[in-house]
Amino acid sequence: MTADEETGARVTNRRSRRREVRLAYLLLVPALIIFAVFVFFPFIKNFQLAFYSTPPFPGLPNRYAGFSQITSVLGSSDFRNSLTVTVFFAVLTVPAGIFLGLLLAVLANQKLRGMAIYRTIFSSTIATSVAVASVVFGTLMSPQVGLLPWLGINPNPAILNNPTLALPAVAITTIWQNLGLSFILMSAGLQSVPEDILEAAKVDGAGTWTCFWRVTVPSLSPTIFFAAVVGSIFAFQTFGQIDLLTQGGPENKTNVLTYFIVTQLHVHQNPGYAAVLSIALFLITLVLTLLQLRFLERRVHYAR
Amino acid sequence: MSRVALEHITKRFDDVVAVDDLTLEAHDEELLVLLGPSGCGKSTALRIIAGLEAPSEGTVRIGDRDVTDAEAKDRDVAMVFQSYALYPHMTVARNVEFPLRARRVPPAERDERVAEAARALDITELLGRKPAQLSGGQRQRVALARAIVRRPQAFLMDEPLSNLDAKLRVQTRAELVDLQRRFQATVVYVTHDQVEAMTMGHRIAILDRGVLQQVDAPQAVYERPANLFVARFIGTPPMNTIEGRLTGGADHLVFEASGVTVALPAGLASATMSASPDRVVLGVRPEDLRLDPAGSLTAKIILIESLGHERHLVVRLDDGQTVIVRQPGDQTPPRDGEAVTLSANPDSLHLFDADTEQRISS
Numbered sequence: 121m122t123a124d125e126e127t128g129a130r131v132t133n134r135r136s137r138r139r140e141v142r143l144a145y146l147l148l149v150p151a152l153i154i155f156a157v158f159v160f161f162p163f164i165k166n167f168q169l170a171f172y173s174t175p176p177f178p179g180l181p182n183r184y185a186g187f188s189q190i191t192s193v194l195g196s197s198d199f200r201n202s203l204t205v206t207v208f209f210a211v212l213t214v215p216a217g218i219f220l221g222l223l224l225a226v227l228a229n230q231k232l233r234g235m236a237i238y239r240t241i242f243s244s245t246i247a248t249s250v251a252v253a254s255v256v257f258g259t260l261m262s263p264q265v266g267l268l269p270w271l272g273i274n275p276n277p278a279i280l281n282n283p284t285l286a287l288p289a290v291a292i293t294t295i296w297q298n299l300g301l302s303f304i305l306m307s308a309g310l311q312s313v314p315e316d317i318l319e320a321a322k323v324d325g326a327g328t329w330t331c332f333w334r335v336t337v338p339s340l341s342p343t344i345f346f347a348a349v350v351g352s353i354f355a356f357q358t359f360g361q362i363d364l365l366t367q368g369g370p371e372n373k374t375n376v377l378t379y380f381i382v383t384q385l386h387v388h389q390n391p392g393y394a395a396v397l398s399i400a401l402f403l404i405t406l407v408l409t410l411l412q413l414r415f416l417e418r419r420v421h422y423a424r
Numbered sequence: 425m426s427r428v429a430l431e432h433i434t435k436r437f438d439d440v441v442a443v444d445d446l447t448l449e450a451h452d453e454e455l456l457v458l459l460g461p462s463g464c465g466k467s468t469a470l471r472i473i474a475g476l477e478a479p480s481e482g483t484v485r486i487g488d489r490d491v492t493d494a495e496a497k498d499r500d501v502a503m504v505f506q507s508y509a510l511y512p513h514m515t516v517a518r519n520v521e522f523p524l525r526a527r528r529v530p531p532a533e534r535d536e537r538v539a540e541a542a543r544a545l546d547i548t549e550l551l552g553r554k555p556a557q558l559s560g561g562q563r564q565r566v567a568l569a570r571a572i573v574r575r576p577q578a579f580l581m582d583e584p585l586s587n588l589d590a591k592l593r594v595q596t597r598a599e600l601v602d603l604q605r606r607f608q609a610t611v612v613y614v615t616h617d618q619v620e621a622m623t624m625g626h627r628i629a630i631l632d633r634g635v636l637q638q639v640d641a642p643q644a645v646y647e648r649p650a651n652l653f654v655a656r657f658i659g660t661p662p663m664n665t666i667e668g669r670l671t672g673g674a675d676h677l678v679f680e681a682s683g684v685t686v687a688l689p690a691g692l693a694s695a696t697m698s699a700s701p702d703r704v705v706l707g708v709r710p711e712d713l714r715l716d717p718a719g720s721l722t723a724k725i726i727l728i729e730s731l732g733h734e735r736h737l738v739v740r741l742d743d744g745q746t747v748i749v750r751q752p753g754d755q756t757p758p759r760d761g762e763a764v765t766l767s768a769n770p771d772s773l774h775l776f777d778a779d780t781e782q783r784i785s786s
Contacts, residue, residue, distance in 0.1 A: 319476050320509035322496040323580075324523040324570070334522075338513040 169395035185392070193396040201372055202380040202397075203404075205287065209376055210355035212291035213298070218347050220295065221302025222340070226332075228303070229310050239307070246300030250360030253297035258365050261289055280366055283373045290361050290374055297361075298354065302347060309343030310336070349412050356405050377401045425610040426487035426577040427452045428473055428501075433482035435468055435634075442468040443479070444634040450578070455604050455611040457625035459618060461657070465634035466614045470580050473612060475499045486577050497526070502571035506583040508563045510555040516566050517542075517551040523574045541573040544603070561592045568603070578610040585620060597624060618658055622646070630654050652781040655707050655774060661736055663707045664747040667778055670704055679706050679775075683742035684721060689770040692784075704784065707774035710736065710750035715758060719767030723747075725758050739764065 368375035385394035450456035475496030638650035649655035668681030727738035
């Protein structure tokens with residue numbers, strides 16, 4: 121190839137590359153527009169809102185408040201309470217959900233007749249909505265109708281009005297509702313554990329228990345890790361159950377962040393306050409995800 | 425080490441009989457190879473010894489103990505899997521240590537035995553790595569170290585070399601034989617590769633469709649295959665087989681097929697007379713046929729495959745059957761399409777009953 125030809129080839133090459141890049145951006149445009157309207161703009165607008173305080177009476181203009189609104193909201197006892205409740209809620213729901221999902225998955229993984237029926241039952245909660253789960257458990261725990269009166273138990277105050285029991289009660293509802301997903305995730309994980317390493321462990325002299333803890337669970341760690349991350353994010357965004365069962369009460373003991381944000385916005389008509397809370401929730405979720413990625417990944421064993 | 429014995433083992437999976445009334449014993453310190461095509465039941469037989477499958481009928485003995493109903497973990501055998509089955513989340517050291525840990529061997533002894541096994545397989549510098557960071561050959565050695573660390577009653581190996589490349593396979597084959605001798609190990613070795621079987625086995629057990637066909641030393645299996653299946657399965661290229669009839673008297677027995685007439689030697693003739701089958705199959709290995717201007721078989725060369733040290737000549741006999749002739753590399757090669765005459769070494773003819781497929785032998 122002569123020098124001239126080589127330059128020529130390079131130019132054509134560059135030209136075709138540039139044409140490809142242009143096409144790539146063109147194809148991205150529709151997605152970018154949708155993201156811009158529904159994600160980027162609200163996201164940025166939210167930061168702007170956080171700097172403006174909403175006047176106590178409607179009709180007055182928003183006032184620029186700078187960082188003072190942010191510090192006052194984050195320093196408030198309401199926010200601290202809400203944060204504590206949310207973290208506690210995640211602690212109650214995530215590990216228990218993973219554990220129960222794994223337990224059911226192990227049971228359903230036995231090679232027994234009729235196991236398909238159990239699998240269907242165990243995964244059925246995936247098809248129930250938050251509303252259905254809340255109504256079912258609300259009825260179960262109601263002092264007037266449902267299970268408790270039938271058993272002759274009449275707790276006073278009612279479970280969902282009891283400051284100590286209300287959050288665990290909502291947590292149980294949530295665990296039940298997420299159990300189907302957890303079960304399916306853990307079942308899929310179990311089935312991907314290579315059969316030969318379990319057999320190798322058996323021949324190596326490991327009993328059922330050793331096999332499970334030393335071989336199955338470590339092999340499942342990517343799945344457990346994933347379930348923990350997704351479960352925590354779900355927990356921090358819980359809204360429906362709270363709205364339907366307790367409305368944040370009693371005594372704000374179930375006032376999780378998302379519910380707190382919504383009441384600030386819709387009930388108290390205070391978008392500035394809600395915006396600060398939203399940013400806090402965003403940062404918490406972000407930090408949580410990064411922390412989990414950082415710390416848990418070291419203990420995760422990706423097969424082969 | 426101990427003997428491993430299967431007694432009248434049958435294994436059924438629903439309607440399929442994977443192993444059919446198999447009685448077989450690996451003697452103490454013996455390397456017994458289970459050989460057969462895929463689906464012949466050899467792996468199932470091995471898994472029954474390991475305790476990973478329960479036999480439908482029959483008894484498994486390891487040493488003098490009846491282990492038929494014992495769990496895998498209580499059988500005190502070590503198994504090397506085709507995939508190596510290393511624990512991906514553990515380091516090499518932990519992998520090798522696992523069988524000792526599972527048996528609650530004290531830590532000090534554990535460390536010592538892991539180090540010893542690592543030295544024996546030359547993997548000491550790999551102990552800190554994870555399986556994902558190892559090559560196929562290294563994983564193989566780790567799997568072997570994990571097997572020997574236990575000092576088990578017997579080793580079970582399920583095609584341990586089939587995931588290695590050709591060169592490494594030859595090298596590892598020799599090392600396995602050496603290891604077996606050093607540890608005076610009883611080994612049951614499953615393979616579909618007849619070269620592995622011939623080179624490694626003290627004895628070879630050949631299975632087909634769950635049924636044991638023959639057990640004998642490699643050379644004996646090659647020289648005196650018990651039936652047509654073994655005759656065709658052992659040897660590369662495979663034995664030529666021609667179906668035909670026997671004619672003539674006791675002193676002059678002749679094998680006849682369309683276009684082929686072979687006089688049988690006296691020894692073979694007398695054995696055949698007493699069996700007196702109607703139809704027989706004549707078997708002759710490619711190396712027992714040669715190009716011979718004075719030969720009685722006329723044929724035409726249709727393909728020449730040269731391997732350097734030897735040639736495989738595919739020739740067509742007058743009746744249209746093709747047979748393979750093995751010719752040493754130093755002889756003059758024939759031309760493609762050339763008409764040739766062949767003769768067979770009369771002392772190495774194999775005769776089988778065409779109906780029972782069993783060997784007719786003197």
